[in-house]
Amino acid sequence: MNLELTSPAFRDGGAIPTRHTCDGADLSPPLDWVDAPEGTKSFALICDDPDAPMGTFVHWLLYDIPADRTTLREGIPADPVVKGIGAQGKNDFRRTGYGGPSPPHGKPHRYFFKLYALDSMSGLKPGAKKAELEKAMRGHLLATGEVMGTYQR
DSSP: OBOEEEBTTBOTTSBOOGGGSTTTTOOOOOEEEEOOOTTOOEEEEEEEETTSTTSOEEEEEEEEEETTOOEEOSOOOOOSEETTTEEEOBOTTSOBSOOOOOOOSSSOEEEEEEEEEESSOOOOOTTOOHHHHHHHHTTOEEEEEEEEEEEOO
16 A cells, blocks of 8 residues: 655655755755555654665654654654654664765765554664664555655765
């Protein structure tokens, strides 16, 4: 099943505004979604860059997002737990929360924001890594949605 995931900040396949990158304010972009299936208990979000020189680079992990949410505002704080929003994992910058696009100079990189509707809570503490979140989601996935933006320096 599919969720419709969009961002008011950029269109799918379009350029991510500088304010959401390391060259700007490095604010997480706003995200909106619809069509969560019945039985959704939580959402998880993974943002990563498969074009990074050393392999896929994780920019954001957010999980245990309440099932009644349909939006994330711009600029989610980097706190391990954001009240009413969820817990955040460690990105590949080795920090908690969102770390915006910061590609090397050259060709554009793609940044995939992937939202997962789950039939349970993750059971993870704040600071989890991507592999831990993926393992916790296994067998609990109800639907997914994705929006991709690009950034080039």
